[in-house]
Amino acid sequence: MTEEFKIKAERYERIRNIFFLSDQIFLLLFLALLLFGGGNCLSLRCWGWVQNVCKANFWLSTALFVLIFEAAYLLFSLPYEYLKDYRVELKFDLTNQTAFGWLLDFVKSSLLSVLLLLAAFLFCYASMRYFGKLWFLAAGAGWIVLQIVLGMLFPVLILPLFYKSEELKEHPCKEELLKLIDKAGLKITGLYRLDMSEKTKKANAMLCGLGATRRVMLSDALLEYPPEEIVAIMAHEIGHYKGRHIWKLAALHTALILLGLFLISQVLWWYCGKFGLDFYEAGTLPVFVAAFSLWQLVVMPVTNGFSRKCESEADAFALRHADNLAFASALRRLAEENLAVMEVSRLVEIFLYSHPAIGKRIGMAENWKGNL
Numbered sequence: 001m002t003e004e005f006k007i008k009a010e011r012y013e014r015i016r017n018i019f020f021l022s023d024q025i026f027l028l029l030f031l032a033l034l035l036f037g038g039g040n041c042l043s044l045r046c047w048g049w050v051q052n053v054c055k056a057n058f059w060l061s062t063a064l065f066v067l068i069f070e071a072a073y074l075l076f077s078l079p080y081e082y083l084k085d086y087r088v089e090l091k092f093d094l095t096n097q098t099a100f101g102w103l104l105d106f107v108k109s110s111l112l113s114v115l116l117l118l119a120a121f122l123f124c125y126a127s128m129r130y131f132g133k134l135w136f137l138a139a140g141a142g143w144i145v146l147q148i149v150l151g152m153l154f155p156v157l158i159l160p161l162f163y164k165s166e167e168l169k170e171h172p173c174k175e176e177l178l179k180l181i182d183k184a185g186l187k188i189t190g191l192y193r194l195d196m197s198e199k200t201k202k203a204n205a206m207l208c209g210l211g212a213t214r215r216v217m218l219s220d221a222l223l224e225y226p227p228e229e230i231v232a233i234m235a236h237e238i239g240h241y242k243g244r245h246i247w248k249l250a251a252l253h254t255a256l257i258l259l260g261l262f263l264i265s266q267v268l269w270w271y272c273g274k275f276g277l278d279f280y281e282a283g284t285l286p287v288f289v290a291a292f293s294l295w296q297l298v299v300m301p302v303t304n305g306f307s308r309k310c311e312s313e314a315d316a317f318a319l320r321h322a323d324n325l326a327f328a329s330a331l332r333r334l335a336e337e338n339l340a341v342m343e344v345s346r347l348v349e350i351f352l353y354s355h356p357a358i359g360k361r362i363g364m365a366e367n368w369k370g371n372l
């Protein structure tokens with residue numbers, strides 16, 4: 001990699017890390033405005049108004065308040081997201097989208113998240129109403145069901161909102177990929193080509209869906225790689241399947257969500273006592289979101305650490321079942337396309353990296369002696 005590439009990748013990395021910090025500050029500012037703005041507690045005044053409008057109907061007032069909260073946040077964050085997700089990618093020549101195309105995707109993903117969050121918060125507050133302090137157990141069960149449903153629907157309903165895909169027909173390594181999948185005992189409905197290059201310069205491969213929707217997706221840019229590199233990347237994806245990583249990660253997330261919701265419950269209980277609210281009133285929403293975001297930050301090193309462990313295992317599987325030098329060169333190509341830095345500080349890796357730094361992965365592949 002050239003010195004010029006290295007400097008550019010380091011600048012990109014620095015900007016993304018700064019944005020990670022500013023994401024937290026940005027959300028904090030928004031919540032502080034709601035909790036302390038307007039002379040008194042702006043959110044509680046708004047909640048009082050919503051209850052009046054909805055004649056204190058639980059479902060209507062909860063849904064309307066959640067929708068107002070989400071709409072306010074989206075409007076508040078639109079310029080910031082445009083800068084972070086579009087202008088930065090454009091500056092580093094990583095996107096193929098127009099500003100209008102980006103805005104269209106932003107609207108689609110915002111509508112999707114508004115609907116999902118509306119359903120999630122309605123479920124949480126309804127659980128508080130019917131189960132009291134044990135609501136977090138019902139909410140945890142709801143979380144598991146949501147993960148399964150989303151996992152099934154992702155490749156057939158959500159991904160098509162953003163990318164076109166079609167079953168891979170002719171490709172020089174299609175047979176070899178299918179053989180590898182079959183040998184691993186992985187049941188899929190097909191190999192798919194994902195048209196990502198009209199939007200991004202980054203390449204990707206994934207095993208997604210559950211049961212009848214499970215499939216392997218390879219981005220069009222990745223399908224241009226030399227066949228032995230595609231096979232090595234596929235072997236990595238199969239490594240995730242063989243290691244049952246999706247289930248292990250889901251179990252870890254569920255345990256952490258349950259613990260998080262239990263702790264949030266204590267905070268909400270205290271807040272309701274202080275401001276004379278019933279436990280299930282959605283007026284606590286900004287406090288709920290603040291506590292949940294803080295919890296996510298606290299557990300980030302744990303989830304990222306476990307994810308890095310899974311990635312290393314999948315790498316080792318790929319190295320055992322494919323050509324190690326082809327895997328190293330595929331990783332190098334991915335690093336170039338994604339403008340990834342070879343090495344990161346240990347602290348940044350612990351907090352922010354779901355994969356080991358790419359330099360480490362390439363080093364492991366190049367020096368592979370089949371000893372793991």
Ligand SMILES: [Zn+2]
Pocket residue numbers: 236237240311314
């Ligand atoms: Zn992986």
